[in-house]
Amino acid sequence: ALANWAAIAIENARLYTTLSARELETERALRRAETSADLARTVGGETDVGRVLDLTVKRARALVEARTVLLMLRRSGRLTVVAQAGRVGPEVEDLTIPTEDAVFEAAMQERVAQHLEPGSVPSEARLRERLGAEAALVVPLLFRGRALGTLVAFDREAGGDFDEEDLRLLQAFAATAAIAVATAQSVAAERLQQQVEVAEDERRRWAQELHDGALQSLA
Numbered sequence: 001a002l003a004n005w006a007a008i009a010i011e012n013a014r015l016y017t018t019l020s021a022r023e024l025e026t027e028r029a030l031r032r033a034e035t036s037a038d039l040a041r042t043v044g045g046e047t048d049v050g051r052v053l054d055l056t057v058k059r060a061r062a063l064v065e066a067r068t069v070l071l072m073l074r075r076s077g078r079l080t081v082v083a084q085a086g087r088v089g090p091e092v093e094d095l096t097i098p099t100e101d102a103v104f105e106a107a108m109q110e111r112v113a114q115h116l117e118p119g120s121v122p123s124e125a126r127l128r129e130r131l132g133a134e135a136a137l138v139v140p141l142l143f144r145g146r147a148l149g150t151l152v153a154f155d156r157e158a159g160g161d162f163d164e165e166d167l168r169l170l171q172a173f174a175a176t177a178a179i180a181v182a183t184a185q186s187v188a189a190e191r192l193q194q195q196v197e198v199a200e201d202e203r204r205r206w207a208q209e210l211h212d213g214a215l216q217s218l219a
Contacts, residue, residue: 052184053083056151056177061085063173064166066153068131072097072104073141073149073181079104082149088131097125107140108147113171114138117161128154135161139170141178148178 053071061069068086072079078096099105103114103123116123118134128136133154141148151174156162 049181049184050083052180054085056180057083057085060151060153060170060173060177064137064153064162064170065157066137066162067155067157068133069154070127070152071141071149072152074099074108074147079108079149086154091130092127095130097127101125103138104150107138107150111140111142111147113140113167115162115164115167127152137162137167137170139167139174141174141181143178143182148181151177 057069057071060066060071066086068088069084070081070088070092071083073082075096078098079101081092081095084092097104099108101124103116104125106112107114114137116128116136116138122129128134131154135155137151137153139151139153141150151170153162153166153170
């Protein structure tokens with residue numbers, strides 16, 4: 001009788017553990033979905049590139065509870081820090097890194113997120129050392145098959161290393177962030193083109209008026 005009761009108790013404990021694990025997985029999946037939806041709602045009506053970049057790093061930092069988050073975009077064969085959140089000093093201002101850096105090349109070219117654990121070999125850029133960090137997550141911003149740049153998170157705010165769930169959360173977030181950044185850049189390019197066209201139309205109008213008016217009078 002005791003053995004039967006023990007068997008029932010053990011089976012119940014196993015079922016509870018399984019249900020708890022599934023509940024945790026479900027909560028994490030919902031958290032990823034809510035984060036992506038939250039970012040989409042926040043930047044959905046935002047077309048200013050600077051504002052989108054600022055929102056992205058702040059939301060990414062809150063998502064994985066990082067001490068510092070940097071957003072780097074590809075420009076002329078290098079990665080340039082364009083937005084930052086958290087405890088960041090002047091050591092990263094106007095910082096550029098070659099895309100050939102081993103860690104960032106893996107993220108950009110091979111499109112594979114990198115988890116730099118405490119004690120792991122530093123990248124050539126030595127970003128962790130610059131910021132006095134031990135751990136880092138380097139996640140590519142992928143849009144239509146190409147990498148626009150990377151999100152880099154350094155150290156947990158509460159201490160300890162990032163786990164695989166943090167990496168998955170940041171990857172899911174980066175997918176939505178890449179769309180937001182690319183859209184804002186596209187809008188900015190269209191606005192610039194429109195401004196150029198307006199300026200060109202104005203130049204032609206003035207040229208025509210000078211030709212038909214002042215130059216004719218002078219003649």
